[in-house]
Amino acid sequence: MAEQFSQLEETHKQFIAQQHMYFVATAGAQGMVNLSPKGMDSLRVLDSNTVAWLNLTGSGNESAAHVLENGRMTIMFCSFGRQPLIMRLYGLARVVHPRDQQWQELLSLFPAMPGSRQIFVLDVALVQTSCGYAVPHYEFQSDRHTLVNWAQKHNPQGIEDYWQEKNTRSLDGHDTGIF
Numbered sequence: 001m002a003e004q005f006s007q008l009e010e011t012h013k014q015f016i017a018q019q020h021m022y023f024v025a026t027a028g029a030q031g032m033v034n035l036s037p038k039g040m041d042s043l044r045v046l047d048s049n050t051v052a053w054l055n056l057t058g059s060g061n062e063s064a065a066h067v068l069e070n071g072r073m074t075i076m077f078c079s080f081g082r083q084p085l086i087m088r089l090y091g092l093a094r095v096v097h098p099r100d101q102q103w104q105e106l107l108s109l110f111p112a113m114p115g116s117r118q119i120f121v122l123d124v125a126l127v128q129t130s131c132g133y134a135v136p137h138y139e140f141q142s143d144r145h146t147l148v149n150w151a152q153k154h155n156p157q158g159i160e161d162y163w164q165e166k167n168t169r170s171l172d173g174h175d176t177g178i179f
Contacts, residue, residue, distance in 0.1 A: 005127040007048040008089075012127060015087060016045055016077060020140045024053070024120075025074045026066035026093075031172035034062035040143050043075075044109045049124045051075065051089060052106055056147055057115035057159055057167070061178060064118055065170035067093045068177045073122050080139075084132035091125040095177060115151030115159055117167070117178070 005012070016022075020039060027033040042054040053075070055063065067073060071092035079085040096102050096119040106119045151159060167178050 002128055002130040005129075006125075008045060008051075008124065008127055009048075012087060012129075013045050015079070015085060016043070016051075019077045019079075020143070021078075022053075023076045023078070024063055025076070026063045026072060028066050028069045028170075028172060028174060031174075032062070032170075034060075034066060036063065040113070040148075041111050042113075046121075049091075050121065051124060052109065052119055052121045054107070054110045054113065054116055055118040055120060056113060057117045057151055057162060058147070059166060060171065061117075061163075061167040061176040062170050063093075063120065064095050064167075064176040064178060065172070065174040067095050067120065069174060073120070075122060078135055079132055080135060080137060082137075084135055086130045086132040086135065088128045089122060089124045089126075090128070091123045093120045093122045095120055097178065113148060113151070115147065115154075117163065 022038050022043060023035060024038055025033065025035045038053060044052050046052055071094065073091060073093040075089040077087045096106055107116065154162065163178050168176055170176060
């Protein structure tokens with residue numbers, strides 16, 4: 001039932017565009033494996049072998065530390081609707097920070113969101129689809145606005161202070177590269 005592809009085909013891109021949620025997995029050589037749900041309007045397909053996702057300020061910054069160490073990342077999409085499908089994008093990622101030259105160009109692809117912390121660019125080496133027959137049905141109701149509301153209450157300096165306090169080290173004590 002699983003199929004593998006060397007790049008994203010048009011049907012894959014259309015499937016991604018319909019998803020309200022996706023999951024990002026990263027791991028260092030040792031230590032904790034990170035798996036994070038993502039939502040909002042935070043992912044873009046740049047071309048058949050490249051996707052980018054906007055990372056907002058959160059309580060941790062594991063993906064950044066892992067990508068800094070080895071670049072490995074998997075993004076998974078899962079259909080909860082009528083037509084079941086699971087799709088994983090495997091590849092190597094890099095982190096783009098607000099201080100980097102490519103930041104403004106990539107940021108312009110997303111709606112303005114306070115607390116934008118990093119953009120991850122994934123070079124897709126493998127696309128794998130599988131049936132998803134065991135995934136339950138769920139219906140999308142709406143995006144949560146809690147994170148955006150939190151970021152709007154803090155000025156840019158307050159967000160940077162939060163990054164300094166909560167986002168400079170991974171759970172395993174590794175540098176996240178945020179500063």
